Amino acid sequence: RVAYVNGRYVPHREARVHVEDRGYQFADAVYEVIGVVNGRFLDEEPHLDRLDRSLKELRIAWPIARGALKLVLRETVRRNRVRNGLVYFQVSRGVARRDFGFPKRVRPSLVVTARATPPVSADPGPGVAVITVPDIRWKRVDIKTTGLLGGALGKQKAREQGAYEAWQVDNDGLVTEGTSSNAWIVTSAGELVTRPIGHEILAGITRQTVKKVAADLQLAVVERPFSVAEALAAREAFMTSATSFVTPIVRIDGKPVGDGRPGDVARRLRAEYLRAVSVAEPF
Ligand code: PLP
Structure with a gap:
């Protein structure tokens, strides 16, 4: 498996963020999960719109442009050979010396992972x-x-x-x-x-x-x-x-x-x- 971490695709087991990442210390981070079914992203644009809203509410900048993020989501799904599953992406405020207030100069961290799940059925099973x-x-x-x-x-x-x-x-x-x-x-x-x-x-x-x-x-x-x-x-x-x-x-x-x-x-x-x-x- 492969993860995307701040501009690089790395083996999943080696994917790391810094110990002073504010996502780790304060849950100062937002995320999205998009379902992938038969190689298609479900409701991609509404998920990206919601990410935009979450980021704005917390005054975190987009880590990369929306169009670039869409490419990274696709590439992460492709590299993990996911046809059915999900893509997870998380943006934290970034790495800074631990302090409750927002750091002045900080670059947001972006992490993307993808995981396969069994194919979906219209039959709901037993509930x-x-x-x-x-x-x-x-x-x-x-x-x-x-x-x-x-x-x-x-x-x-x-x-x-x-x-x-x-x-x-x-x-x-x-x-x-x-x-x-x-x-x-x-x-x-x-x-x-x-x-x-x-x-x-x-x-x-x-x-x-x-x-x-x-x-x-x-x-x-x-x-x-x-x-x-x-x-x-x-x-x-x-x-x-x-x-x-x-x-x-x-x-x-x-x-x-x-x-x-x-x-x-x-x-x-x-x-x-x-x-x-x-x-x-x-x-
Ligand atoms: N409510 C909470 C607390 C959630 O975490 C989620 C998704 O994980 C949902 C609702 C369902 O949202 P969505 O349909 O966008 O997955």
Whole structure:
């Protein structure tokens, strides 16, 4: 495997950043993950737009021009022979003597890696279980920073309980989002419900694309927060992310959602989403 680090392609096991990189010391860094399916990048431009927003929020400069970054992403995917998988890229503020305030003269660090995953199927399989945990993250999770410890603790708890994801719950008992995914339910009235964009969730690119796909399928999408109780009473639940696409959720805290099997809406959205990004098997 090969990684790109600040202008060089190096063997993955030798890829290094400096110990005084602010990404390492302060999580003063932002990142993106783009899915690669059949050699295609999914929603590349929206991901780069979100990177631009994250960088602006933290006043970090682009490490290289957008067009150059696109070439580096392609080259990293090519050198790693990834046809199905993901490309990860991270920009930190750079290397400077440790001090909380921003350094005066600093060059941002850019790291790019790519990894293969098994080919994606339109069939969602049996669906996944989630647990619920308090949302202990900081108050600006709309910025896609590498400060992910809150989510990491939630994900680890989920794994220890045999679940795939943890839904994080705010102080009002409302679900914000998964640790690395956006959260959705389908009500008994057939409405798709997901939390509106704000500082409390990441504006998922898959969430955005699935909203469009739902509109094409003439499904109603309502953006409002929902509670765990409402999710348990819902007909269906599902999650969206660049690497899970649309994945049905069949259990929440050990209790079944609907009949405990993937629902029709999630199935259709997954198939249509993959078709919209031109990758599904014919169906
Ligand atoms: N929410 C969080 C906290 C995430 O980390 C992610 C992605 O990793 C998402 C939502 C889904 O975003 P996207 O669809 O852009 O992958």
